Amino acid sequence: MTDMRSPRRKAPPSQDQASPDKAPPRRRNPVETRRALLDASIAEFAENGLAGARVDAIARRAGVNKQLVYHYYGSKDELFTASLEEVYRHIRTQERELELHALEPVAAMERLVGFSFDYLAEHPEFITLLNDENRMRSAHLKDSRELVDMHSPLVEVIATILERGVQQGVFNERFGPVNLYISIASLSYFFFSNNSTLSAIFNRDMSTPAEVARRRQHVIDLVLHALCSNYQPTG
Template sequence: MTQEPQNEEKKPRRNAAATRRKILSAAKEEFAQAGFEGARVDRIADRAGVNKNMLYHYFGSKDSLFSKVLDDAYRDIRQNEAALELDHLPAPEAVMALVEFSWDYYLKHPEFIRLLNAENQQKGRHVKSSAETNDINRTHLDRMREILKRGATDGTLRDDIDPVQLNISIAALGFFYLINQHTLSTVYQRDLMSPDELAERLRVMKDTIRCWVVRQH
């Protein structure tokens, strides 16, 4: 009598895409909390529930992993920004919408400014070596350039505003406040992260940018 072969229990197949996502999510948390120098690959692997060899298999090195985390961070803010419907707004209001968007994004994603701060401590070497950084951020500059051109044409905005300087100024007004929130709150003896203070900061940011870019008649 021939014995039928028993069905062997099938091992679950590794989902490479899901594993990469888990590693990237864990890496974003670790780099945001500890910076690049302080981050440990062992802790990233533990957070992701994988072994360190698998992490190196997918990303090659700590540097490559950090570069990928930065690219994804830039991609997320630019994709959210691109979803804004600004074409129907007058140019000054479109600029104000971008100011408000940047501020709200920083508040909802504090890890973003911590990652950028960590990369600046590395003198931007990961961003410089990334093949994706320029492509990811190109639409950001193009959109501001188009808004400024529209405003200059209809006379609502000054015609001598550099879109690069404007983007930097919008980022700086929020970035400096949030990255230095603890020291500033202590120095000025105010809780700068309270709802009232955050609302006041946004008002100041919008007034500052508006006074600069809107044409005075």
């Protein structure tokens, strides 16, 4: 005789037995999301500039939904401003860790100039973002109070080094901290921002380790010889 009993039904899986294919999505930490978006946007803007960068591409790089970009940053322009603030924040943080106050004036200035050169060598994205912002006549920098405030501590550090050097008789009094900062930055910046054209003009690869090391020492020597007539490297 045919068994008319209803087939036994399987009990629903408990939470501990839930299929891995249907695991609940992990909730993103807002701090992690912002960090991922900043990293992704810096990379995207460095490669394509503000005009060529795409919000979809930034979201894809960050591994988030496109709507989260607008949720956290409002617009592509606001994200570009945040990216500029972030690259400046990073270099200022690194500068504070140099502990220049603990060094004698000549050694402190050597370390600062060498660091400024090395940072640009290691962070080409800093140069490309700044080049893009300069083409836009600092439209984003002008609206960022944070970026303006970031430079004040560095100028104060340079002023203190200069003052100590003058008091000790190793530096002359011809240079103010702002102009000295501009000179230090530009001597290194031009070499990296124009490396390709310099290589073509002088018919040699200016990006080789030997050329980079030669330029680095030249920049240090140039700044320190301008500050003190009897400069002798401390390293």
